[in-house]
Amino acid sequence: MRVPETAGSIRPGGRTARTREAVLAAVRETLGEPDAELTIPAVAQRAGVHPTTVYRRWRTIESLLLEVVVGDVRTSSPVPASGDLRADLTEYVGRLLTSLSGPHALGMLRALLAATRASTDPHDVMAIVQPRVDDFRAMLEAAGVTGVSGMQLVELVIAPAYLWAQLGAPLDPEHDTARLVDAVLAVVRATPAPDAADRTPEP
Amino acid sequence: MRVPETAGSIRPGGRTARTREAVLAAVRETLGEPDAELTIPAVAQRAGVHPTTVYRRWRTIESLLLEVVVGDVRTSSPVPASGDLRADLTEYVGRLLTSLSGPHALGMLRALLAATRASTDPHDVMAIVQPRVDDFRAMLEAAGVTGVSGMQLVELVIAPAYLWAQLGAPLDPEHDTARLVDAVLAVVRATPAPDAADRTPEP
Incomplete structure (x- = not known):
């Protein structure tokens, strides 16, 4: 620390x-x-x-601790926004999977979950998550992607990385980075920009 | 129960x-x-x-408890495998998000994590997760999908659903089901079958 x-x-x-x-x-x-x-x-x-x-x-020591941990992660692991989405994602995801296969992998998630349990207001936790979502949005905007949100990047990248890490079987940076990046790029390609096409809801 | x-x-x-x-x-x-x-x-x-x-x-009461919970979920929430992937996914994801927005939403995940912490062997936990992965594989095989694995369906559907639920902000079955289903279908379309094309790893 x-x-x-x-x-x-x-x-x-x-x-x-x-x-x-x-x-x-x-x-x-x-x-x-x-x-x-x-x-x-x-x-x-x-x-x-x-x-x-x-x-x-x-309100709680947990949410205070969380803000520290989230801030440290943002500093130590910035999200690139070069305009080349595949390169940015590959760099970020590789770093994320490497950190999650290390010994102190789940510190941030544990802090987040402790804060969630301690808080009566889900907005407290979302407010703390928001900066990371903003980082992702900046990455997407640099690449001109408007159909996919920062929240969706959290779902496609952070959610699987943390799920396997939580289950004691962290993903392998060498083998799994390309797969997660490919998944994001597939969703980006399949999702039109909101102004480029009227997205009608599925029947 | x-x-x-x-x-x-x-x-x-x-x-x-x-x-x-x-x-x-x-x-x-x-x-x-x-x-x-x-x-x-x-x-x-x-x-x-x-x-x-x-x-x-x-070995531990946690992993025993987990096997019960996983079995109950498999029984109460079967994975359809009709051959129509969009229909099957929509039914399954809608049910998953509905259950995760309810009061006893995180029982299975908590049991899984408790078992993970109590176990010294990650294979114990993966062995318990495997039946659900097999259910997903059956859904994919019924639809003739061979390029995407049951594990990837876990990543694309269960991982985001649980992440938001863990954070105290569960997804909305009405609004988020189509989005998660669309993400899976985008990845399925973007991923060739292993025998249909040689997938070379990303450089």
């Missing part, structure tokens, strides 16, 4: 963005100390903010 | 199949009694078999 070089001096009552960064940095620091208590009060104290501020924004 | 009409009189030391049925029936009975202890010794006693027999076959 990455720990920032310096926590910096955080002024309580600063702007929302600064508070958020302080809290996320405090979570990363805490994760770097195996014996440290990972609770909202402990994180708030380390960040120099009032626990109520943290509770108001994240 | 369905409970068999009669547990019958089970003779210990009978054939393997009979022992298996007795143990599975004992699990179903136990699940029907909320206060009953769900452990391998308790199930073995109820089934009239020696605990060692149960440990040898299933």
Whole structure:
């Protein structure tokens, strides 16, 4: 787990963005100390903010932890958007399958599921997933694809990768990347752009 | 949870199949009694078999529970194989999404994941998943599709359905069934049969 070089001096009552960064940095620091208590009060104290501020924004320690993990994954595993969809997908999917065949493969999914169970509002979790969906949309838009959404890319790529990883049989980056990429490209080819054709629903 | 009409009189030391049925029936009975202890010794006693027999076959209560749940799902939600792939998929996917938007939606997945965590051998879990993969293969074979495997149908249909359900935002049977079915059909159309063309791997 990455720990920032310096926590910096955080002024309580600063702007929302600064508070958020302080809290996320405090979570990363805490994760770097195996014996440290990972609770909202402990994180708030380390960040120099009032626990109520943290509770108001994240509600549970799980959803806070999730935001950290999702942010780290976005940083460490950016989604390319070069305009060449096959190349972008091949790079991204290969990296995803490699990470999911490693030892700490399911950290993000576990955090996501813990947050889901702890939350009473599904929108909390979807809000945290949304940045990754936006990354996918940027990849698709760079390639001029408008008929397939970022959500559908999640379904076609992330869903199978995580299902097999969860079942203890992760996909093989070398053999399975091309298959998942081909599936996306098949769906892209089969799905007209919304303005290029009127999609009538199946009977 | 369905409970068999009669547990019958089970003779210990009978054939393997009979022992298996007795143990599975004992699990179903136990699940029907909320206060009953769900452990391998308790199930073995109820089934009239020696605990060692149960440990040898299933190793953990989780994988035993999983076999019951998977069997029940196969019975209550058969996979059609009429030869009309779109019709079969639409029926199956509609049923799957409906069940996953209900209150006890994630029972099977939770059992599967608990078994995965409890097992040291991924083949244990894959062996339990295999019957469903075989059901899908039968659906594809009835429609003359040879380029896409039962495993790929799991990826294209079950993986997204479960991912959203796990995230607390299950797909809508009315709106999402056609989309998932279209994705499968796009991949089927894009994938030549293995003997119809030599599929060279992507460079």
